[in-house]
Amino acid sequence: MTTQSEERKWQGDWGGEPAGVEDVFALAAELARRVIDRDGKIVPLPEPIQVEAELALSPPREGVSIEVVAERLWRLLECTPNTSGKRYFNQLFAGRDDAAMLGEMLAAVANNSMYTFKAAGAQVLTERALLAHMGCKVGWASCDGAFTPGGSMSNFAAMLVARNVSLDGVRERGIDGRPVAIYTSAESHYSIRKNAGMLGLGRDCVRAIEADIDGRMKVAALREMLERDIAEGVTPVAIVATAGTTVQGAFDPMRDIAEVAHEHGVWLHVDGAFGGSLLLSGKRRPLLDGCELADSFTWDAHKMMGVPLTCSVVLFRDPGLLQQSLDESASYLFQRDEDDYNPGVRSIQCGRRNDALKLWAAWQHHGDEGYERRVERQFALAAHAVGVIEADPNLTLVRKPQSINVCFAIEGVDAREVCGLLDSEGRQKVSHGTVDGRPIVRLVCVNPDLTEADLEEFFEDIRWAAQVIGDR
Amino acid sequence: MTTQSEERKWQGDWGGEPAGVEDVFALAAELARRVIDRDGKIVPLPEPIQVEAELALSPPREGVSIEVVAERLWRLLECTPNTSGKRYFNQLFAGRDDAAMLGEMLAAVANNSMYTFKAAGAQVLTERALLAHMGCKVGWASCDGAFTPGGSMSNFAAMLVARNVSLDGVRERGIDGRPVAIYTSAESHYSIRKNAGMLGLGRDCVRAIEADIDGRMKVAALREMLERDIAEGVTPVAIVATAGTTVQGAFDPMRDIAEVAHEHGVWLHVDGAFGGSLLLSGKRRPLLDGCELADSFTWDAHKMMGVPLTCSVVLFRDPGLLQQSLDESASYLFQRDEDDYNPGVRSIQCGRRNDALKLWAAWQHHGDEGYERRVERQFALAAHAVGVIEADPNLTLVRKPQSINVCFAIEGVDAREVCGLLDSEGRQKVSHGTVDGRPIVRLVCVNPDLTEADLEEFFEDIRWAAQVIGDR
Numbered sequence: 001m002t003t004q005s006e007e008r009k010w011q012g013d014w015g016g017e018p019a020g021v022e023d024v025f026a027l028a029a030e031l032a033r034r035v036i037d038r039d040g041k042i043v044p045l046p047e048p049i050q051v052e053a054e055l056a057l058s059p060p061r062e063g064v065s066i067e068v069v070a071e072r073l074w075r076l077l078e079c080t081p082n083t084s085g086k087r088y089f090n091q092l093f094a095g096r097d098d099a100a101m102l103g104e105m106l107a108a109v110a111n112n113s114m115y116t117f118k119a120a121g122a123q124v125l126t127e128r129a130l131l132a133h134m135g136c137k138v139g140w141a142s143c144d145g146a147f148t149p150g151g152s153m154s155n156f157a158a159m160l161v162a163r164n165v166s167l168d169g170v171r172e173r174g175i176d177g178r179p180v181a182i183y184t185s186a187e188s189h190y191s192i193r194k195n196a197g198m199l200g201l202g203r204d205c206v207r208a209i210e211a212d213i214d215g216r217m218k219v220a221a222l223r224e225m226l227e228r229d230i231a232e233g234v235t236p237v238a239i240v241a242t243a244g245t246t247v248q249g250a251f252d253p254m255r256d257i258a259e260v261a262h263e264h265g266v267w268l269h270v271d272g273a274f275g276g277s278l279l280l281s282g283k284r285r286p287l288l289d290g291c292e293l294a295d296s297f298t299w300d301a302h303k304m305m306g307v308p309l310t311c312s313v314v315l316f317r318d319p320g321l322l323q324q325s326l327d328e329s330a331s332y333l334f335q336r337d338e339d340d341y342n343p344g345v346r347s348i349q350c351g352r353r354n355d356a357l358k359l360w361a362a363w364q365h366h367g368d369e370g371y372e373r374r375v376e377r378q379f380a381l382a383a384h385a386v387g388v389i390e391a392d393p394n395l396t397l398v399r400k401p402q403s404i405n406v407c408f409a410i411e412g413v414d415a416r417e418v419c420g421l422l423d424s425e426g427r428q429k430v431s432h433g434t435v436d437g438r439p440i441v442r443l444v445c446v447n448p449d450l451t452e453a454d455l456e457e458f459f460e461d462i463r464w465a466a467q468v469i470g471d472r
Numbered sequence: 473m474t475t476q477s478e479e480r481k482w483q484g485d486w487g488g489e490p491a492g493v494e495d496v497f498a499l500a501a502e503l504a505r506r507v508i509d510r511d512g513k514i515v516p517l518p519e520p521i522q523v524e525a526e527l528a529l530s531p532p533r534e535g536v537s538i539e540v541v542a543e544r545l546w547r548l549l550e551c552t553p554n555t556s557g558k559r560y561f562n563q564l565f566a567g568r569d570d571a572a573m574l575g576e577m578l579a580a581v582a583n584n585s586m587y588t589f590k591a592a593g594a595q596v597l598t599e600r601a602l603l604a605h606m607g608c609k610v611g612w613a614s615c616d617g618a619f620t621p622g623g624s625m626s627n628f629a630a631m632l633v634a635r636n637v638s639l640d641g642v643r644e645r646g647i648d649g650r651p652v653a654i655y656t657s658a659e660s661h662y663s664i665r666k667n668a669g670m671l672g673l674g675r676d677c678v679r680a681i682e683a684d685i686d687g688r689m690k691v692a693a694l695r696e697m698l699e700r701d702i703a704e705g706v707t708p709v710a711i712v713a714t715a716g717t718t719v720q721g722a723f724d725p726m727r728d729i730a731e732v733a734h735e736h737g738v739w740l741h742v743d744g745a746f747g748g749s750l751l752l753s754g755k756r757r758p759l760l761d762g763c764e765l766a767d768s769f770t771w772d773a774h775k776m777m778g779v780p781l782t783c784s785v786v787l788f789r790d791p792g793l794l795q796q797s798l799d800e801s802a803s804y805l806f807q808r809d810e811d812d813y814n815p816g817v818r819s820i821q822c823g824r825r826n827d828a829l830k831l832w833a834a835w836q837h838h839g840d841e842g843y844e845r846r847v848e849r850q851f852a853l854a855a856h857a858v859g860v861i862e863a864d865p866n867l868t869l870v871r872k873p874q875s876i877n878v879c880f881a882i883e884g885v886d887a888r889e890v891c892g893l894l895d896s897e898g899r900q901k902v903s904h905g906t907v908d909g910r911p912i913v914r915l916v917c918v919n920p921d922l923t924e925a926d927l928e929e930f931f932e933d934i935r936w937a938a939q940v941i942g943d944r
Contacts, residue, residue: 061841077578093585101496312823367533
């Protein structure tokens with residue numbers, strides 16, 4: 001401890017007494033243990049205004065000891081949904097990963113900014129290795145890409161490059177106002193429209209192509225819309241196919257869409273933020289058949305791969321295009337010529353944390369084989385849920401799931417009410433959605449640490465809530 | 473440990489044996505200790521290609537134990553610059569903060585996505601409290617804002633809103649091709665031009681306004697350029713003033729710039745990514761005089777405030793504008809009407825990690841008073857460095873520093889060579905820049921844990937390197 005105290009002695013002058021690193025990690029471990037000990041429960045949330053009244057959240061005039069900070073953090077965590085628990089089905093992420101957590105902590109300890117090899121050393125190589133490996137899974141022997149702060153931003157980067165490739169000189173001279181269009185299914189993620197707004201193309205340029213009953217883009221409708229637009233002088237900027245829609249977990253027919261895209265020379269982006277992880281399983285890869293024909297691909301590791309938020313990747317088939325859209329060659333920053341090792345020239349950000357290290361650590365721990373088993377486990381859980389639903393006359397599976405999203409309706413009661421009651425009673429946290437205009441429960445089997453017994457309990461709770469609501 | 477093993481038993485089926493949370497934190501603490509024990513050294517970096525050859529960086533087919541993962545992480549960290557050490561002056565961030573580290577770890581443990589109160593509970597309230605507190609420091613009793621993944625993205629969000637406010641209907645219908653312009657000083661951050669490219673305005677629309685000898689925007693030149701543009705039918709989209717330039721740490725004259733902006737009804741953004749933290753000190757606030765007259769403000773807490781990357785805030789004087797530029801009201805996501813507590817509607821991202829918790833924890837620990845002392849300590853270190861330079865006939869202070877960047881030239885030798893030699897010899901990691909077309913050393917006194925003795929040693933090393941290079 002001597003070295004530490006010596007080195008950090010001045011800190012006492014502007015904050016509290018310095019804690020040793022061991023103390024900080026011990027406090028963190030203690031709080032993490034308390035969080036984990038709640039894994040079996042859903043803690044009902046108080047109203048935000050109540051939390052604000054009870055906890056003093058504003059920064060104080062005078063600081064407090066780190067032990068007091070730890071207790072205040074715990075009070076916050078007590079009013080925070082436990083996303084890693086067995087009763088949490090609310091998002092497209094869930095569960096917990098030891099190795100990823102280790103990598104995440106070390107990224108913060110080392111605190112390098114990921115623009116150059118000079119600034120971040122070997123850490124930029126973890127990004128490189130992962131991008132290449134994930135590109136191989138897509139089907140690209142060589143590719144290019146970046147870690148971005150989330151799936152929406154990965155889609156943004158892809159749409160940016162698509163825009164710059166489609167509209168000559170646009171990066172320098174700006175958008176010239178000619179009519180443009182982006183094509184995506186009505187079931188695609190809202191970031192497509194939002195990004196079109198940010199990119200200056202306008203939200204109105206996004207054509208919501210009709211989806212079939214299973215949530216997949218209708219390719220005939222795409223072709224019709226695209227060809228009509230071209231005939232009318234509209235410039236197509238991109239087609240965005242979805243690998244794993246948010247509600248149904250549906251996969252657009254990528255090979256057929258690629259054919260349309262190639263025929264008309266239109267950029268094809270695949271939003272695999274959710275479903276990209278199916279590339280980890282040979283058995284499930286056919287759902288993404290043809291994705292290798294796309295120009296770009298979004299893949300979030302913080303969803304099915306279970307690493308902490310945020311860990312998203314955007315991949316490009318043609319190396320160089322991303323850098324052409326982003327490089328500013330700031331002379332004070334990029335002081336080496338080896339841009340292969342300077343991811344900053346391919347990033348929408350400047351200063352950037354290492355979001356790759358957690359995934360790198362997790363992948364070392366599980367290996368390709370472990371991730372393949374993980375995906376299969378997620379499918380097995382979804383299949384089990386389907387079995388329970390089919391055996392229950394009061395539950396209706398609205399569609400045969402394409403992947404791990406299980407959407408079902410409940411006889412005689414509104415799914416939204418059921419989800420609300422389960423939440424407020426602290427039983428389950430599960431999301432609702434709409435299929436065929438009907439409210440449904442969306443159960444996403446993303447946490448492979450769940451057991452079949454956990455799912456049985458989930459459905460028992462569903463039945464209980466339906467009963468309570470029906471009796472009202 | 474029973475609960476833990478019970479809950480996680482299945483993990484062994486897809487990865488290695490599960491480690492207990494205590495084991496994971498113990499491993500992390502051990503690695504952190506090793507990193508900290510290197511704080512006094514600069515480890516020379518091998519070539520990237522050599523690291524790639526020696527470390528097996530690609531994900532393996534079969535996984536390995538978490539202990540092996542930890543050792544592999546350590547090998548990476550050995551080839552990673554130590555940004556927190558006493559000899560690291562290379563970036564605008566440095567040092568280490570116990571409380572911030574604690575908050576960062578807990579954000580990863582809880583792993584909530586920050587779109588809604590429903591999804592992240594009290595954690596969204598930490599963001600709210602910090603945004604309000606930081607807005608008050610700018611001078612706004614009520615304001616609006618968001619945490620973004622870095623200063624460039626904070627500037628992006630501000631420029632997006634400025635664009636949408638300036639060009640009617642642009643979010644829906646897209647940019648119509650009319651001539652537009654953005655005004656910023658020649659010394660401003662490269663993200664302004666990059667963002668103009670991303671936003672569809674075109675990089676060419678950015679006018680680099682001449683700076684005075686101290687690196688501050690010349691307001692007369694701004695006015696002249698702006699008025700000429702308006703006379704020629706160009707629509708001004710924004711003026712971007714800088715609070716703390718990258719090389720010299722200069723502050724544009726914000727009050728005078730605001731006068732020009734208001735006279736012509738142009739959006740004024742202040743890029744205080746680096747220098748915004750001076751608002752924490754009453755004594756230093758005059759450098760930002762007039763910033764409260766701006767429309768938006770960028771402030772990175774991962775720079776002078778010393779929290780781990782990334783922690784950036786963009787603030788808006790008028791509540792509501794940010795949401796108008798970003799809200800998609802995705803029905804499956806935002807299931808509550810209380811958008812005040814749903815930061816997702818004001819975010820460029822969708823899924824988003826809690827970058828606020830580390831700052832929240834650090835601010836609880838240090839308080840406003842601690843941060844004021846921190847800023848003063850940074851200034852005291854810069855003043856000490858200036859004294860050393862002025863006393864040495866071989867060193868030339870190229871400017872009197874406005875803040876904590878101390879730029880100096882070395883008699884008879886090229887500053888770039890000096891920085892390169894200090895780096896390759898493992899003595900100091902310090903950046904170079906250009907002032908008056910002359911290479912200079914840029915010493916940024918951002919780490920308050922440094923002592924005056926550390927700085928003396930730094931200058932000893934500078935003299936040593938100059939001697940070695942001079943003798944060649």
